[in-house]
Amino acid sequence: MTDTQNNQEATMSKTLYERIGGEAAVNAAVELFYRKVLNDYRINRFFDDSDMDKQIAKQKAFFTMAFGGPNNYTGRDMRNAHAPLVKMGLDNSHFDAVMEHLGATLVELKVPADLIAEAAAIAESARNDVLGK
Amino acid sequence: MKGVMVKLTIEEKTYSCQPGETVLDALLREHVNISYACKKGTCHSCMVRSADTLPPEAAQAGLKNTLKKQNHFLACLCRPEQDMIIKLPDQSEFYTEGTVVVNEMLNRNTLLLVIAFEDAFEFSAGQFVNLQRADGLTRSYSIANTPQESNTLEFHIRRLTGGRFSEWLHDEITVGDTIAVSEPRGHCFYLPERSEQGLLLVGTGTGLAPLAGILTDALAQGHSGPIYLFHGSREFDDLYRIDELRQLARQHQNFHYIPCLSGKHVPEGFTHGRVNEVALASFTDLKDWRVFLCGHPEMVNQMKKMTFLKGASMKDIYADAFFVTPV
Ligand SMILES: Cc1cc2nc3c(=O)[nH]c(=O)nc-3n(C[C@H](O)[C@H](O)[C@H](O)COP(=O)(O)OP(=O)(O)OC[C@H]3O[C@@H](n4cnc5c(N)ncnc54)[C@H](O)[C@@H]3O)c2cc1C
Ligand code: HEM
Numbered sequence: 472m473t474d475t476q477n478n479q480e481a482t483m484s485k486t487l488y489e490r491i492g493g494e495a496a497v498n499a500a501v502e503l504f505y506r507k508v509l510n511d512y513r514i515n516r517f518f519d520d521s522d523m524d525k526q527i528a529k530q531k532a533f534f535t536m537a538f539g540g541p542n543n544y545t546g547r548d549m550r551n552a553h554a555p556l557v558k559m560g561l562d563n564s565h566f567d568a569v570m571e572h573l574g575a576t577l578v579e580l581k582v583p584a585d586l587i588a589e590a591a592a593i594a595e596s597a598r599n600d601v602l603g604k
Numbered sequence: 605m606k607g608v609m610v611k612l613t614i615e616e617k618t619y620s621c622q623p624g625e626t627v628l629d630a631l632l633r634e635h636v637n638i639s640y641a642c643k644k645g646t647c648h649s650c651m652v653r654s655a656d657t658l659p660p661e662a663a664q665a666g667l668k669n670t671l672k673k674q675n676h677f678l679a680c681l682c683r684p685e686q687d688m689i690i691k692l693p694d695q696s697e698f699y700t701e702g703t704v705v706v707n708e709m710l711n712r713n714t715l716l717l718v719i720a721f722e723d724a725f726e727f728s729a730g731q732f733v734n735l736q737r738a739d740g741l742t743r744s745y746s747i748a749n750t751p752q753e754s755n756t757l758e759f760h761i762r763r764l765t766g767g768r769f770s771e772w773l774h775d776e777i778t779v780g781d782t783i784a785v786s787e788p789r790g791h792c793f794y795l796p797e798r799s800e801q802g803l804l805l806v807g808t809g810t811g812l813a814p815l816a817g818i819l820t821d822a823l824a825q826g827h828s829g830p831i832y833l834f835h836g837s838r839e840f841d842d843l844y845r846i847d848e849l850r851q852l853a854r855q856h857q858n859f860h861y862i863p864c865l866s867g868k869h870v871p872e873g874f875t876h877g878r879v880n881e882v883a884l885a886s887f888t889d890l891k892d893w894r895v896f897l898c899g900h901p902e903m904v905n906q907m908k909k910m911t912f913l914k915g916a917s918m919k920d921i922y923a924d925a926f927f928v929t930p931v
Contacts, residue, residue, distance in 0.1 A: 494665070506913055523908045524648075527918050531646045541644055 487589045488540030491582060497534040500576050505530050507572040514568045517556050537573060537594045549600035557603040566598055611687040621684055627652070627663075628679035638692060643680045650679040655689040668919055670728075670791035699736060699784040700725070705756065707779050710844040714810060715761040715774050719783060725755055727788035729817030730896070732924065733757070734786035735769070743769040746898070746924060747788065748813035750821050757785070760813040760844075764928070792896060792922040794818045796825040802893040804916075805833040806883045806907055809842065811899020814924055816845065818896055823856055831856075832886070836864035836879025840871060862886075880907050884914065891915035894922070901925035 492499075505527060509515050518526060536542050544552075553561065573594055577587045598604075612619045612630060621630040628650050631638050640650035645665060654675040663682035664672045679690075702725075706718035727733075729750040736742045749758040764770045777783070792814060794803075803822060805815045812835050819833060837843050849861040864879040875882050880903050887893075895911045897904045904925040911921060 498666070502912075502917060509909065509913060523905075523912060523918060523921075528646055528648060532642065535644075535646065543643065 486539050487586060487593070488535070488538040491538050491586050491590070493540070494535075496580070496582075497531055497538065497540070499580055500534050501527060501530045503579055504534070504572055504576040507575065508569070511568060511572065514565050517559065517561065517565065536597070537590045539589075539593050546597075546600045549597055550603055553601045554603055561602060563598075563602065566602060570594060608685070610684045612684070613687070613689045614692060624683060626680055627682040627684060627688070627690070631679065636692075638679065640680060645678050645681045648678065651676055652679050652693065653677070653691045655691050657686055657688055659688075660685055668791055668922070669795055669797070670793055670922065673795060674791065676791075697734065697786045699786055701782045702757070702785045704777055704779050704781045704783065706758075707777060710760060712841050713763045714842075714844055715759075715763070717759040717761055717773065717777070719757050719759070719785060721755040721757075721785075723755065725751070725757060725785075725788075727751060727757075728793035729821040730793035730814040730922075730924075731788040731790045732814065733788055735759075735773075736784040736786070737769065737772065741769055741772075744789075744926075746810070746814035746817070746926075748816045750817055750824065758813075760810040760816075762810045767928075790924060792818075792898065792924045794821045794825070794827075796827075798829075798894075799825070799827050800829045801920075802829045802890075803827065803831040803896070804883065804887070804890065804893050804911070805831070805896045805898075806836075806879055806903075807834070807897070808836050808879055808899035808903050809926075811835075811897075811903075811924075811926065812845065814898045815896060819852075819859070823852075823859065828858065831859045832862065832883070833860070834862045834864055834879045834883040834886075836866065836882070838865065838867040840865060840867075840869065840874070879903070880910070883907075884910055887914060889915050892917075892920075894920045897921070897923040897925075899924075899926055901927050 508518060532542065532544070536544060570591060574587060574591060577590060609623055610621050612621050612627060614636065619630060619634040619636065621627060628638065628640055628643065638650060638652070642649070654677060659675055659677035659682060663677035665681060667676060667678070700721060702719035702721045704717060705720045706716060708716050710716045727747055729747065732744050732746040734742050734744050745759045745761060747757050748760050749756070761770055761773050763774045805819060807815045815833060819831065822831060833849065835843060843863055846863055853859050853861045862875055862882065864875045864877055864882045866878045870876040890911050893916050895916050897907045904923050908921055908923055912918060
C-alpha cells in the first residue's frame with residue numbers, strides 16, 4: 472500500500488466532526504454563528520434570549536450535530552425541540568436563513584469548501600424534522 | 605480501558621465508581637438524584653463540585669474559568685482518577701453565625717451592613733451569600749469587599765417597600781445582633797489573568813456591591829487594562845459612594861467611573877440615561893473585553909446579549925441578576 476492510499480484510508484475512516492476539528496471547531500463556530508442569528512431580523516424572534524448561556528449550549532448541540540459529531544438526538548428529538556417554533560410560524564425561509572449563517576460561519580473560519588458542503592448536507596437532512604413535516 | 609475503582613462521597617454516603625465509568629453514570633446507577641441531560645458535556649446540567657481534590661482536566665472542558673477555579677466539573681465527563689468528595693448543587697448549605705458590627709445608611713434607602721466572623725471567611729470578591737433569619741427566611745446578598753484580616757463581610761442592602769427580608773434588616777437588625785450566613789456562592793468574580801484586558805463593569809442600584817468588590821480586587825491585583833464602571837439609578841439620591849469612586853478614579857489612571865441617572869434631574873458630572881444604554885454607546889467594539897453585569901435582572905439579561913453582540917465572548921461575560929423571589 473502506498474502512502475497516499477494510507478492517507479486516504481485514514482481520511483475516509485475519520486468522521487467529518489474529527490476532520491473539521493472536533494469540539495474546538497464547534498466552540499469557534501458557535502459564537503460567530505449565534506451573533507449572526509441574533510442580528511438577523513428574519514429569525515431572531517425564534518431565539519429566546521432569556522438565558523444566553525443555555526442558548527449557547529444549544530448552539531453547540533446544533534454544530535456538533537451538523538458536523539456529524541457525537542450526539543444523542545433522534546429525528547423525533549429534533550421534531551420535539553422545534554415543535555414550539557413551528558407553532559410560531561417556522562418555515563422553509565427560516566430554515567434557509569439558518570443554512571446561510573451556517574455556511575457563512577464556516578467560510579469565515581476558513582473551513583475547506585468540501586467539508587462545508589458535507590456539514591450543509593447533514594443539516595439539510597434535518598429539514599423535515601425541524602419543520603415538523 | 606485504563607482506570608481504577610474509586611470512592612465517591614456525597615453527604616457522608618459513599619458510592620463506588622467502576623474503572624472507566626463516569627461520575628454521572630456511577631451516581632445514576634446508585635440511584636442518586638442528580639440532574640442531567642445531554643451526557644456529553646454540552647448542556648452543563650450535571651455540573652457538580654469537588655470538595656477536596658482537583659477534578660480531572662477533561663471534566664472541566666468548556667466551563668468558565670471562575671467555575672474551574674472553584675473545582676466545579678461536569679459529572680458526565682468525569683472519569684475520576686482518585687477518591688472524590690462531591691457536592692451536588694442543591695445540597696443543603698452550611699451556615700456560620702456572624703455578628704453585625706456596622707449598620708449605617710449609604711443613602712436614603714441603602715443600608716451598609718458589616719458582619720464579622722470569628723474565623724477566616726474564604727470567598728472571592730463579587731460572590732454572594734445567603735443570609736438566614738431565625739424563622740428560616742433566606743435571601744441572597746452580594747459581598748461588597750475583598751477578604752479582610754478582620755474577617756468581615758460588607759453588604760449593601762436596598763430597602764424594598766414591603767420586602768420581608770430587606771425591611772427586617774433595615775428596621776430591626778442592630779450592631780451586636782447575630783445572623784446566619786451561608787458559604788459563598790456564585791462565579792461572578794475577578795481572576796488575575798490577562799491583566800491587560802479591558803474590564804467593563806455595569807450595575808444598577810445595589811448591583812454596585814459585587815462590582816465594588818471586583819473593582820477593589822482587580823486594582824489590588826494590579827490589573828493594568830482599562831476599567832470602566834457604569835453605575836446607574838433613576839435619581840441622584842439612589843446612587844452612593846460617589847465621592848469615594850471619584851477619588852479612586854483620580855488615583856488610578858486606568859479606572860474610569862461613570863455615574864448615570866435615568867430620571868429628569870441630572871446634576872453636573874453625571875451622565876443622563878439608562879446605565880446599560882450609556883455603557884453600550886461608549887464602546888464600538890467589546891472584542892476581548894471582560895464584562896461584569898450586576899443588579900436588575902432585565903438590565904443584566906439585556907446587557908449579556910448586547911455585549912455579546914458587540915463582540916465580547918460568552919466565557920468573558922460574568923453576571924449576577926438580583927432576582928427577587930415572587931410571592
Ligand atoms: C445573586 C443575588 C444577589 C443579590 N444581591 C443583593 C444585594 O447585594 N443587595 C440587595 O439589596 N439585594 C440583593 N439581592 C436581592 C435580595 O436577595 C432580595 O431579593 C431583596 O432584598 C428583596 O427581598 P425581600 O425579602 O426584602 O423582599 P420580598 O419579601 O421577597 O418581596 C419581594 C416582593 O416585591 C415584589 N417586587 C419585585 N420587584 C420589586 C421592586 N423593584 N419594587 C418593589 N417590589 C418589587 C416581588 O414581586 C415580591 O412580591 C440579590 C439577589 C440575588 C439573587
Ligand atoms: C438546520 C437544521 C437544524 C438543526 C440540525 C438544529 C438542531 C438543533 C438542536 C440539536 C437543538 C437543541 C435541542 C435541545 O437540546 O433542546 C436545537 C434547538 C433550537 N433550534 Fe434548531 N436546528 C436546526 C434548525 C433550526 C432553525 C431553522 C431554527 C429557527 C430559525 C432553529 C431554532 C432553534 C431554537 C430556537 C432552539 C432552542 C429551543 C429551546 O430553547 O428549547 N433551529 N436545534
